[in-house]
Amino acid sequence: MDLQIALLLGQDGIVNGAIYALLALALVLVFAVTRVIFIPQGEFVAYGALTLAAFEAGKTPGTLWLLLGAGVLVALIDTVIAVRGGNPGRIKRIVLWDLALPAAIAGLVLWLEPATLPLAAKVALSLAIVVPLGPMIYRLAYQPLAEASVLVLLIVSVAVHIALVGLGLLFFGAEGSRTTPFSEAQFNVGTLTVNGQTLWVLGASCVLIVALYLFFGRTLYGKALRATAINRVGARLMGISTTLAGKLSFTLAAGIGALSGILIAPITTVYYDTGFLIGLKGFVAAIIAGLVSYPLAAAGAILVGLLESFSSFWASAFKEVIVFTLIIPVLVWRSLTSHHVEEEE
Amino acid sequence: MKQRLPLLVFLAVLVLAPPLLPEFYVTLLNYIGLYSIVALGLVLLTGVGGLTSFGQAAFVGLGAYATGYLSTAHELSPWLGLLAGLGITAAVALVLGFLTLRLSGHYLPLGTIAWGLSLYFLFGNLEFLGGHTGLTGIPVLELAGFKLDTGREFYYLIWVVLLGAVLATQNLLDSREGRAIRALKGGGLMAESMGVDTARTKTIIFLIAALFACVSGWLYAHLQRFVNPTPFGLHIGIEYLFMAVVGGAAHVWGALLGAGVLTILKQWLQDILPQIFGQSGNFEVIFFGIMLILVLQRARDGLWPWLVRLVPVKVDRQRTVAEAEPLPCRQMPAAGTVLLEVKDARKQFGGLVANDNMSLTVKAGEVMALIGPNGAGKSTMFNCISGVDPLTSGEIRFLGERTDALVSREMARRGMGRTFQHVRLLPTMSVLENVAIGAHLRGAKGVLSSSLHLERAEEARLLAEAKRQLERVGLGEHLFEEAGSLPLGQQRILEIARALCVDPYLLLLDEPAAGLRYLEKQALAELLRKLRAQGMGILLVEHDMDFVMGLADRVVVMEFGEKISEGLPEEVQKDPVVLEAYLGGVE
Numbered sequence: 001m002d003l004q005i006a007l008l009l010g011q012d013g014i015v016n017g018a019i020y021a022l023l024a025l026a027l028v029l030v031f032a033v034t035r036v037i038f039i040p041q042g043e044f045v046a047y048g049a050l051t052l053a054a055f056e057a058g059k060t061p062g063t064l065w066l067l068l069g070a071g072v073l074v075a076l077i078d079t080v081i082a083v084r085g086g087n088p089g090r091i092k093r094i095v096l097w098d099l100a101l102p103a104a105i106a107g108l109v110l111w112l113e114p115a116t117l118p119l120a121a122k123v124a125l126s127l128a129i130v131v132p133l134g135p136m137i138y139r140l141a142y143q144p145l146a147e148a149s150v151l152v153l154l155i156v157s158v159a160v161h162i163a164l165v166g167l168g169l170l171f172f173g174a175e176g177s178r179t180t181p182f183s184e185a186q187f188n189v190g191t192l193t194v195n196g197q198t199l200w201v202l203g204a205s206c207v208l209i210v211a212l213y214l215f216f217g218r219t220l221y222g223k224a225l226r227a228t229a230i231n232r233v234g235a236r237l238m239g240i241s242t243t244l245a246g247k248l249s250f251t252l253a254a255g256i257g258a259l260s261g262i263l264i265a266p267i268t269t270v271y272y273d274t275g276f277l278i279g280l281k282g283f284v285a286a287i288i289a290g291l292v293s294y295p296l297a298a299a300g301a302i303l304v305g306l307l308e309s310f311s312s313f314w315a316s317a318f319k320e321v322i323v324f325t326l327i328i329p330v331l332v333w334r335s336l337t338s339h340h341v342e343e344e345e
Numbered sequence: 346m347k348q349r350l351p352l353l354v355f356l357a358v359l360v361l362a363p364p365l366l367p368e369f370y371v372t373l374l375n376y377i378g379l380y381s382i383v384a385l386g387l388v389l390l391t392g393v394g395g396l397t398s399f400g401q402a403a404f405v406g407l408g409a410y411a412t413g414y415l416s417t418a419h420e421l422s423p424w425l426g427l428l429a430g431l432g433i434t435a436a437v438a439l440v441l442g443f444l445t446l447r448l449s450g451h452y453l454p455l456g457t458i459a460w461g462l463s464l465y466f467l468f469g470n471l472e473f474l475g476g477h478t479g480l481t482g483i484p485v486l487e488l489a490g491f492k493l494d495t496g497r498e499f500y501y502l503i504w505v506v507l508l509g510a511v512l513a514t515q516n517l518l519d520s521r522e523g524r525a526i527r528a529l530k531g532g533g534l535m536a537e538s539m540g541v542d543t544a545r546t547k548t549i550i551f552l553i554a555a556l557f558a559c560v561s562g563w564l565y566a567h568l569q570r571f572v573n574p575t576p577f578g579l580h581i582g583i584e585y586l587f588m589a590v591v592g593g594a595a596h597v598w599g600a601l602l603g604a605g606v607l608t609i610l611k612q613w614l615q616d617i618l619p620q621i622f623g624q625s626g627n628f629e630v631i632f633f634g635i636m637l638i639l640v641l642q643r644a645r646d647g648l649w650p651w652l653v654r655l656v657p658v659k660v661d662r663q664r665t666v667a668e669a670e671p672l673p674c675r676q677m678p679a680a681g682t683v684l685l686e687v688k689d690a691r692k693q694f695g696g697l698v699a700n701d702n703m704s705l706t707v708k709a710g711e712v713m714a715l716i717g718p719n720g721a722g723k724s725t726m727f728n729c730i731s732g733v734d735p736l737t738s739g740e741i742r743f744l745g746e747r748t749d750a751l752v753s754r755e756m757a758r759r760g761m762g763r764t765f766q767h768v769r770l771l772p773t774m775s776v777l778e779n780v781a782i783g784a785h786l787r788g789a790k791g792v793l794s795s796s797l798h799l800e801r802a803e804e805a806r807l808l809a810e811a812k813r814q815l816e817r818v819g820l821g822e823h824l825f826e827e828a829g830s831l832p833l834g835q836q837r838i839l840e841i842a843r844a845l846c847v848d849p850y851l852l853l854l855d856e857p858a859a860g861l862r863y864l865e866k867q868a869l870a871e872l873l874r875k876l877r878a879q880g881m882g883i884l885l886v887e888h889d890m891d892f893v894m895g896l897a898d899r900v901v902v903m904e905f906g907e908k909i910s911e912g913l914p915e916e917v918q919k920d921p922v923v924l925e926a927y928l929g930g931v932e
Contacts, residue, residue: 037451144642150451151397155590156641158399158583163634169626280458287455317470320462327459331444331452 007192009309015198015267016281017305018205019260023282024297025212026253028289032229033249035150036142039157042279043164044130044257046272049265050168051126051258053177058115062171063129064106070136071102077140098136105129119182127258134254135247142250143243161276168272176269179262201263208256209298225249281308281323288330351656359504363497371496375568377601377608378503382561384588384600385510386554391586392594393518394550395530396446400457401585403464404555406577407434408562410468413480413572418473423486427563431556438555442548461579468574479573486567499568506564507601510557513796514597517553520795520804521781521788526550528771528782535769538731539847540757540786549792558585580630587637593647602649607633664825666777666812669805672787675760675848677880680710683745684851684882685730690739690749692725692906699725700906703739707851712873712883714893714914717903718926723886724766726903727855730884731763732756744850758786762844763853766886768836772829776820776839779828781811783846814842819868834860838869851882858892870896894918902926 023041030038047063054061075098082090105128114122141160145152183196216222227235228245236242260278261270268274281304288300304323311322363371383401391397411433412426445456469477485494486502493499517523525546528536533543566572584607592603614629622628644651678684685707692700699722707713715723728734730741732753741749743759751759762783770779784807790800815821818838823831828839837857844852854873858866866889873883873896887893893900893914900917902910904926910917917923 037455141638148641148645151391151395151454152641152645154397154451154454155586156638158586159634159637159641161634162580162583162630163638166626166628166631166634170622170624170628170631173624174626277462280462283455284459287452318466320466321470324459324463324466327456328444331456334452 004191005313009313010306011192011194011198013306013309014302015201015305016264016308017302018202019264019278019301020282020285020304021298021301022205022208022256022260023279024285024289024301025209025294026256027279027282027286028292028294028297029212029225030249030253031286032292033225034138034142034146034246035153037150037154037157038250038253039154039161039276039279040137040164041253041257041282042275042277043161043168044134044254044275045261045264045278046168046172046270046275047130047133047164048126048258048261049179049270049274050172050177050261050272051129052122052262052265053179053270054172055114055117055122055126056179057177058113060109061126061129062167063133064109066167066171067102067129067133067136068106070133070140071098074098074136074139101132105132119180123262126262127255130258131251131255134250134252134257137254138246138250143246146242146246165273165276168275172272174272176271176274177265178269179265181266197266201267204259204263208259212252221248277320281305284323284327284330287327287334290334356508363500368496371500373608373612375496375500375503377605378500378507379561379565379568380585380588380604380608381601382503382507382510382564383558383585384592384604385507385514385597386557387586387589388592388594388597388600389514389518389526390550390554391589392596392599393530394526394547396547396551397454397586398457398551398554399454399579399582399586400461400464401554401558402577402579402582403457403461404434404438404558405562405565405581406464406468406572406574407437408559409566409572409577410474410480410562411559412563413483413566414474416484417480417482423484423563423567426566427560430559430563434555434559435552438552439548442551446547446551447544457582458579461582465574465578468577475573477574479571481571483566483570483572485570493567496568499564503564503568506560510560511597511601514553516798517792517796518597520798520800521785521790521807522546522549522792522795524774524778524782525785527774531769531771534733534753535765536782538733538753538757538763538765539782539843540754541782542754553792584633587633590637591640591647593649595646596649599647599649602652603647606648666808666824667805669802669809671813672784672806672810672848675850677850678709678744680708680880682709683707684709684743685884686742687726687730688740688742690726690729690741691737692722692729692734693737698906700729702907703903704908705901705911707882707884709850709882710877710880711898712877712885712896714885714887714897714900715903716887716890716893716900717909721903722906723903724855725906727763727766727853727884727886730756731761731853757847760848760850761853762847762849762851764837764840764844764855764857766855768833768840770828770836770839770843773827775825776815776828776831777808777811777824779839780815780843780846781807783814783843784810784848787846787848811842811846814845815839817845818842818872832860834862834865837861838865841869841872845876849881851884852876853884855886856888857885858887858889866892 027038027041030036051061051063075094078094078098079091082088082094109125114125137160141156142153145156181197182200185196187194216226224240225245225248227238227240228242232242261275282301285301285304286297289296304326307326308319308323312319315322362374383405387398387401408430411430412423415421415426415429416423441456441460445453468474474480485492488502493502518526525536525541528541529543529546536543588603588607589600591606593599611629614632618628619625640647683706687703687705690700690703703726705713715726717723729736732748732751732755736749740747743761748756748759788803788807790803794800812824815824818841820835820838820842828836831839837860841854841857858869861869870892877883885893885897897914900912900914901908902917902923909926910920910923
């Protein structure tokens with residue numbers, strides 16, 4: 001290996017690492033607020049990328065029907081609960097968020113012919129379809145079990161994951177897709193060629209991380225989420241709805257996931273089940289951080305990205321084995337340093 | 346006999362099925378049997394032990410590939426392949442268990458996801474295992490000169506192995522080791538204080554689950570006669586867990602039910618879904634996912650308990666405890682011998698000093714009371730003495746030996762029994778079994794003899810001891826009730842019986858009289874007097890002053906983590922420092 005190749009691999013690793021970092025942040029966020037280990041994170045990556053790809057191919061993405069279906073289901077359940085609880089005033093909001101909003105997005109998509117629109121509009125429409133799925137899935141799968149043990153929530157996550165992968169196959173088929181890059185520009189730095197898309201990924205990741213930092217540090221909702229993460233009961237006593245906190249964190253996670261998918265779709269071919277492996281690498285990073293520390297998760301993600309790109313050079317057949325085995329020394333290290341807190345069922 | 350009827354019918358159907366059913370259904374039953382073996386391991390691990398693994402398919406793969414490789418490349422006997430597979434699986438499971446079992450709950454499943462993926466990719470990329478095409482030409486299994494080369498013949502082997510595994514698991518759960526396994530779900534603290542090595546117990550069930558999976562893989566390899574990586578991927582590992590959860594993870598028969606339901610459902614969905622959707626693919630996972638979510642939301646205990654309610658056979662819960670030779674007891678030291686000596690103990694949680702400069706002694710044949718206002722640090726002192734929390738500095742001696750570095754199960758082994766301020770028992774287990782956990786260290790038979798029920802004599806003695814202690818504390822009429830159904834005061838008494846089962850020199854009681862009625866308190870005081878007369882030392886934390894002052898020989902008063910007074914009950918009651926601490930000073 002010469003310097004040229006090392007630089008190339010390094011660049012590759014950092015770009016992937018930036019995506020893993022975003023996913024790791026979302027995973028830490030969701031776990032801290034809801035105690036859900038969010039395995040389906042990767043499906044949002046795939047859905048984001050493939051929805052955009054469907055627009056580029058001039059097709060109507062299946063995720064749109066999922067959004068409408070999930071909206072109707074949530075509306076039905078919540079209406080029944082509202083009526084039974086003697087709270088019919090809520091119905092207006094249910095209709096607005098779970099029926100009118102998805103219908104409006106669907107109307108927009110069907111009316112606008114997205115294939116003819118500029119890229120930015122396609123991206124916006126893709127996000128509009130995929131992101132609301134986050135809180136809806138929280139409502140349907142997790143909210144009835146919000147007080148269950150981490151283990152039960154983890155099994156639910158795995159169930160949601162396989163259901164979403166199956167739906168992904170149904171919507172997008174088994175073929176992978178690649179989307180057009182955000183920018184075709186190329187820069188030469190010394191002997192190294194840097195693609196415009198690379199800069200987009202890095203730039204967007206940095207912007208997102210700063211935005212999250214500001215959100216958690218400066219806004220009331222961000223602080224409410226932090227409060228819930230630290231002490232659920234205490235936060236509830238202060239009037240913070242843990243349901244709202246759960247939906248909000250799932251919205252953020254869905255947004256981060258979908259955006260990550262849209263960012264990498266021009267670099268790598270995305271299949272309906274690609275998201276899982278990408279998400280899991282974010283997981284390895286999040287576990288490095290013990291599922292609690294944001295900066296450590298980001299650093300771990302870069303490490304995972306670099307390890308992946310260098311091992312794909314030396315032993316490409318075993319790159320997944322190497323990346324996932326990394327978790328074992330990490331777990332050893334954590335088992336030696338972390339204080340065991342026992343959880344009762 | 347009537348209770349066994351459903352089981353006998355089930356067995357008769359199993360025996361008669363192969364000659365009567367078409368090939369297709371025999372194959373289906375073979376797969377259900379193979380999957381059930383894996384799911385059974387998960388029942389033990391997840392449903393009973395509270396640990397979760399998504400990576401069982403990888404262990405199945407180890408079993409299948411070990412025999413596949415050895416019997417094709419080296420032409421060794423499949424039985425050697427089985428041994429090799431079990432050996433490799435055990436080694437891998439022990440390493441993984443060592444790495445992840447000490448961490449809190451969710452690291453194990455996450456670790457198994459990573460592990461399941463790694464192994465799957467490894468199977469697919471190793472040249473000598475045939476890569477993604479796999480290994481072909483695995484020999485037919487021969488059993489006592491008889492070739493098992495059709496599915497109908499293999500069927501009997503699979504189901505004999507499965508039913509053997511079910512029986513062994515049931516036996517294991519109904520034993521001393523089984524109680525330790527069932528105690529894991531209540532958090533490790535209580536079990537450790539009764540002498541159970543929870544890390545070892547967790548490793549054991551992880552190992553058993555892995556070995557069951559390995560055996561299933563071995564059977565699979567010789568049934569199919571070829572292996573490739575596909576059936577050992579993570580998604581199959583997830584399906585195994587689904588089988589256990591859907592069937593009813595806390596019941597051994599739930600494994601069979603879950604495996605049956607999911608296998609048949611999968612077959613059916615794979616037939617109809619491609620027609621509905623007009624394309625082919627693994628669409629059944631959509632329904633599996635949704636079904637599992639619904640099961641967890643609506644019926645977290647799975648389908649088995651629901652099925653049992655449908656069967657019109659009443660299970661007779663009433664049992665008797667057989668008479669048995671009493672267990673050997675410790676010889677109590679002479680009254681007045683110093684049992685426990687705490688010197689200059691200090692306990693700090695971060696910046697908070699919970700105990701400082703604490704010194705006290707407890708002698709054989711006396712009741713020492715530790716009193717003080719709420720938050721004075723009494724329970725912290727208890728936890729330090731019983732090895733739950735380590736001291737920051739100072740020393741503790743028990744029977745003359747330095748013990749401040751020992752963990753709680755070592756304290757139990759040395760003859761210290763304790764109760765908890767917040768009752769810690771296993772609410773769905775019977776009163777008798779809860780108390781028998783206390784006698785854990787007085788039995789020695791291990792997992793193997795438990796699975797074969799070769800330890801019945803010892804088990805009878807343990808249960809008889811539990812019964813004896815329960816009668817002693819006045820709960821003799823509640824032996825077979827669920828512990829969680831007792832009123833709180835009686836649950837505390839149950840904890841005393843459990844601590845007595847340890848056969849302790851020293852008994853630590855944390856607020857034993859809380860929640861008791863007057864007569865019950867008197868009975869408790871009477872019991873403690875008797876124990877004292879027998880030479881036992883008792884350290885008591887209690888807020889009921891009448892109870893304490895009428896019973897204690899000596900009293901230590903704590904406030905803000907330090908000792909403020911010590912002496913005979915009547916002296917302490919007059920001590921102005923104590924009065925100030927309890928009633929506030931006169932300014």
